[in-house]
Amino acid sequence: AKEQYHEFVIRETTVKRLCKSQNIMTVNGQFPGPTLEIKEGDSLIINLINRGRYNVTLHWHGVRQRRTGWSDGPEYVTQCPVRPGQSYRYRFTVAAQEGTLWWHAHSSWLRATVYGALLIRPRDATSYPFHVHPTRELAPILLGEWWDMNPVDVVRAATRTGAAPNISDALTVNAQPGDLYSCSSHDTALFPVTSGETNLLRFINAALNTELFVSLAGHNMTVVAADASYTKPYTTSLLLLAPGQTTDVLVTFDQPPGRYYLAARAYASAQGVPFDNTTTTAIFDYGAANNASSTAIAMPTLPAFNDTAAATAFTTSLRGLRKAELPSRVDESLFFTVGVGLFNCTNTTAQQCGGPNGTRFAASINNVSFVLPSSTSILQAHHHGAPGGVFTADFPASPPVVLQGTNIFAGENHPIHLHGYDFYILAEGLGNFDAGADTAKFNMEDPPMRNTVGVPVNGWAVIRFVADNPGVWLMHCHLDVHITWGLAMAFLVDDGVGELQSLEAPPPDLPLC
């Protein structure tokens, strides 16, 4: 196993999208940010140097961070933010995970532009559990969202007024809206392919607030991994990725030579909630063999934004490749309700109330809106044995967990992401979870393992994991608009030694608040 060192310099960079120039935060001037390519078992040291104008932290989404919680990244949870002019080294090893993960800023809405891919290939002398020629891997496909306005200002304005933040102005593939948007055609992401070859494609949904249906005209895709865990091969013409999720697929380019659109569009599922209903495209081009520029580009058919049947058909078809390793014992069952609504300010903690009639948008887990500390991080406070005032609720231990969505204001899917762990998704369904009937539906054989589960609109999902990684681990909705409203909580996983003394001491360069 090797150790890689990288410098990630956060700085302001001018880019032009949708005919307008904007100064955005980037890593090393790249948008999307640099791709990290490692082999399973390798270690990474990433030196974050903040030359931007905002506080920032980085999170390695899906990396299990076994006993390396100081490098997990969510601001005020495992560290204080890195201020402009400061730096911080993230150090961690990526073990027992293969496939596609990614990294992103975990401060305000900076992840709109500060994100990139993390590719984990099998270590030497091992191989993928599927056949693909090593050279036949396309560049990662990062789906994202673009605002004409600085995304930090978008969320600040919303917090001030208590209203919902503006929806994005474009969806993107590799930071390009694509040629269905005005003045974007020259920069459409292009993937050259070769007739007859099978390629490995890696999709990442880095969008802030939008679940995405994805389809490639004329071609089927065979899913082989999701969230850096292998799946049984599942062949489909449609993918669904919630923000935070990744999907690896094999595609055989066996169609008549030509150009084919890859298209992505929202799965919104909600009634009455505004969302970005535009379509982003990239072009898969069979290349020189045909006179591409003169031929029309084939467009895939995508389901309607509220096609829950299509969404469910995809998510319930994924199976783990190997038999699940589930201990027979369940120590603790937890039931969370997650919801978003318009709350009366007098009843809630937290943010300013500028909404209509003394209301504000809020989201909660078990009716508590999560409020981040500001004077320290939860992990630091706990490590020092001084949690007073930093967190108050009880943090329970070893679950299978039921996540139940409720509908106060508008039903929406909630992609719930857990830091520090992968979990098995034992079952999911619509309506209210019924402990009797629904327990019989648990897949104990080959459930998919993921780090982010799309809890269906007004529905539920049951996840299960062994709480064997001491630390403070955030669990939150990966729709950033809902984190803004408090749809988060943290697991404090004790190590039995008290105050997490089995973790290494905080690194000397850990930022202070």
Ligand code: C2O
């Ligand atoms: Cu991808 Cu807490 O995030």
